[in-house]
Amino acid sequence: MSEKRPPANQNWRHRLHEIIFEADTPAGKLFDLVLIFSILASVLVVMLDSVATLQQVYGRYFYLAEWFFTLLFTLEYLLRLLCIGRPLKYAGSFFGIVDLVSVVPTYLSLVLPGGKYLLVIRILRLLRVFRVLKLVPYLGEANFLLRALKASRRKIAVFLFAVLLLMVIFGSVMYIVEGPRYGFTSIPRSIYWAVVTMTTVGYGDISPQTDLGQAIASLVMIMGYGIIAIPTGIVTAELTVNLPVSTQSCPECSAEGHAVDAVHCKYCGARL
Secondary structure (H helix, E strand, O other), X not given: OOOOOOOHHHHHHHHXXXXXXXXXXHHHHHHHHXXXXXXXXXXXXXXXXXXXXXXXXXXXXXXXXXXXXXXXXXXXXXXXXXXXXXHHXXXXXHHHHHHHHOOHHHHHOOOOOOHHHHHHHHHHHHHHHHHHOOOHHHHHHXXXXXXXXXXXXXXXXXXXXXXXXXXXXXXXXXXXXXXXXXXXXXXXXXXXXXXXXXXXXXXXXXXXXXXXXXHHHHHHHHHHHHHHHHHHHHHHHHHHOOOOEOOOOOOOOOOOOOEOOOOEOOOOOOEO
């Protein structure tokens, strides 16, 4: 008996899938490299088009290039949906959304002038270079970091809420102390000053002039340095929480929670 061959359309879709989604074949590598260079070229065109002197001289060429890359990426997106078994699942994935968003701004510019500059979002598509250059393990490390951020989201939310309350309090106090005479014309504007000062940005568009106001500002600046480090500590704690620990306690201070390969106590330094 002769083996049944898959339908011709299935062979065609399978071959197209290998070229577009796989990077282990010569055709797949070539496709990904061409795609990466096209993404870089399209982003470069958008950036150059925003320069007024260049836009006046080469505006027409930039316009044609933008539509060329948009149509090219639109065709690529449709082919991805066509050759995959579950197109809706891909369309809802991270790369599927990025692929769609990368072509929408050009069509949006037909009704919303200036929308084309959102095309710089295409730079996100360069994340595919991890697959082309065999750097997929780095994506796993990125996922590990994202899990730590997700696990610490409640702590960070509580922290940000507390910081927001402090900014409202300091802004209100500065409004009372300084007042409209020195630029603190309202509580919202004073809160803006508190945000700029506590984050150590310091634009300098508003600054306290009285002795009491400068003393409060100094306190806010010092607190800002400490506040910046707190989210880092929260995320770091989540990164280390998954490390395996032993049940062995220190013979000197009876402390527990040491790493499995620990030789000395992390609290008193005694040998375990």
